[in-house]
Amino acid sequence: MATYGSSSPSEFSVVTTYVGFEAVLAVRGEVDVRTAPGLKANLDAAIDAGHRFVVLDLADLDFMDGSGLHVIAKCAGRLALAGGALTVRSPTAMVCRMLDIVGLANLIRLEHTVLIPAVLGPEETVKLDGVLTQAMTQGKSHHPRRVSAFPTDDQLVDSTLRLVVALAHATVEGANGVSVTLRRRGHLATVAATDETISDMDANQYATHEGPCIDASVEGRWFHATSLDTETRWPAFIPRAKALGINAILSSPLLDRDQPIGALNIYSRRAMAFGPEDQELASVFAAEASTVLTDIGVHGTDDQLATRFQEALRTREIIAQAQGVIMARDGVEEDSAYSTLLRLSIDSDRPLRSGAEDLLTSTLRPPPDADPLLKERFHG
Amino acid sequence: MADAPVDELDAFRRSADLTHGELWFRYFELGGMSTGIQLEAFLYGALEPTDHDRDVIAQALNERFVELGGNHPVPYAEEERSA
Numbered sequence: 048m049a050t051y052g053s054s055s056p057s058e059f060s061v062v063t064t065y066v067g068f069e070a071v072l073a074v075r076g077e078v079d080v081r082t083a084p085g086l087k088a089n090l091d092a093a094i095d096a097g098h099r100f101v102v103l104d105l106a107d108l109d110f111m112d113g114s115g116l117h118v119i120a121k122c123a124g125r126l127a128l129a130g131g132a133l134t135v136r137s138p139t140a141m142v143c144r145m146l147d148i149v150g151l152a153n154l155i156r157l158e159h160t161v162l163i164p165a166v167l168g169p170e171e172t173v174k175l176d177g178v179l180t181q182a183m184t185q186g187k188s189h190h191p192r193r194v195s196a197f198p199t200d201d202q203l204v205d206s207t208l209r210l211v212v213a214l215a216h217a218t219v220e221g222a223n224g225v226s227v228t229l230r231r232r233g234h235l236a237t238v239a240a241t242d243e244t245i246s247d248m249d250a251n252q253y254a255t256h257e258g259p260c261i262d263a264s265v266e267g268r269w270f271h272a273t274s275l276d277t278e279t280r281w282p283a284f285i286p287r288a289k290a291l292g293i294n295a296i297l298s299s300p301l302l303d304r305d306q307p308i309g310a311l312n313i314y315s316r317r318a319m320a321f322g323p324e325d326q327e328l329a330s331v332f333a334a335e336a337s338t339v340l341t342d343i344g345v346h347g348t349d350d351q352l353a354t355r356f357q358e359a360l361r362t363r364e365i366i367a368q369a370q371g372v373i374m375a376r377d378g379v380e381e382d383s384a385y386s387t388l389l390r391l392s393i394d395s396d397r398p399l400r401s402g403a404e405d406l407l408t409s410t411l412r413p414p415p416d417a418d419p420l421l422k423e424r425f426h427g
Numbered sequence: 428m429a430d431a432p433v434d435e436l437d438a439f440r441r442s443a444d445l446t447h448g449e450l451w452f453r454y455f456e457l458g459g460m461s462t463g464i465q466l467e468a469f470l471y472g473a474l475e476p477t478d479h480d481r482d483v484i485a486q487a488l489n490e491r492f493v494e495l496g497g498n499h500p501v502p503y504a505e506e507e508r509s510a
Contacts, residue, residue, distance in 0.1 A: 116464050124434055124471025359456040366458050382479040385458065386505075389482055393499065398490050399457055 061089040070098035075107040078115035087118045099131025106137035113334030123155055134158055212239045215332040221320030222313050228260050229309035235264055244291050248314055255283040260312045263298035267307030272296040274318035295320040299333035311336055362400045369403035372410055433472025439501050440470055443491040453487040478504035
C-alpha cells in the first residue's frame, strides 16, 4: 500500500464501546482503500443494532484518505435517515480540512478534545502547529472557489482529469500550475496540465528520468520539494525546473487498488509556497483523481478512454454553448438557462445534448451563397 | 416527495444499475461541477444539493432510465418542491 501515513503507522483497528445511548467507535491507524471497508462494517453494525447516535473517535487516527470520507458520508446519511446523528471526535486537522472541502463539515458534529498535529507522511517538512490547528477548530475555513471554466488548450488537456486539475489549481494557495501524470503503455505521460510551462515541467522529468512526479508515480508516496535552491535530489532535472521559473513542487501519487498509476503535481514559482494545508488539499485531490480513475476503469485501452473523455467534454461544451444562447436571448443567469434547456429537452423527449444541439442549430445563419433550400430550412 | 427517504437518489442510482463512478461521469458530462464525494453525499441525503445540482443529477439518472426503456422517474428540483 501507499506510504501516505507516518513512518511507523499503527495497525488499523476499530473498537466499539457503548456509552449511554451512544455507540463510540475508536479508530486506530490508517483509513484508506484497504481498511475503509472494515470501518464501514463496524459503523454499519452499530447502526444495524439500532444506535442512532454514533461517535467516531479519531484520536488515534494516523491518516484518512477519500475512501474514509465516502464511509463517513454514507454513515451520516444512514443516521440522518434514522433521525440520528454522527459525531466525529478529536478529528485531526487533515480530517477537518477534508470534511470542509467536501462540504460535510456542517453536517457532522465535530468534537475537539485534544489538539493533535496531523501526520502528513514521510515527506513532511512542516509540522502542523498548535496555532493552525486551533484556527481550524475555531471554524476558520477556506471554501474552495467554484470553478466554472476549464483550460481551453486541448493539446495540453486530453481528459476529464482537468476537472481535478482545475479544482486543485483554483483551491491550492500558491499553486502556479497543476498537472496529472499517468502511466500509459508503460511510459509516463502528462494527460492534463494548466499551461505549457507546467507541461514542460513534466516533460523535463520524463526526459531526465528523475523528479518528484516520477518518484511519486513509481513509489506511490508523495514528494515535496520545498525550495529548488536548496534541493539536492534530482540533480539533472532541478536546473531545468529553475530555468522555467519554478521553485517548489508537490507531487502526490494516484493509486488504483493500491498500485501507483501516476501523480498529481502542483508547481509554484515561490519557494516554501506549500504549507500543511496545501499538502492536505493535494492529498484530497489525488484521492479524488484516483477514485475517478478506478471507477471509470483506467485499464481500458487508452483510445477508448480518450474517446470517452473527449465525447464527454464535447457534450459539456455543447450544453454550455446552448446555455450561453439562452442567457443572451432571455437575459437570465446560468442556472436559469440550464433549467430552460432541461425543460426543452424533457418536452421534446430528447437527451439534453440533443436538445442543446437543436437549439444551437436553430440559431445558425447560413452563408450568403448557401443553397436556397438550406436557407429555407434555417429560416423556416 | 415530502416523505421520500433521504437516500432516494441513491435508490434511483441502484435501480439504474450505475456505479457511483459511472453516475459521476454522466453528471459531469451534463455539466455537473461537484466532486465524486460530494455527489455521493447528495445521493445518500447527507448533503442537500442546490436546485441546479439536483436537476443535473436527475437528468443524468433519467437519461439512463430512458436508455433502459423507461421514462423519467426521477423528479427534478421544481417537481420535488411542489410534491
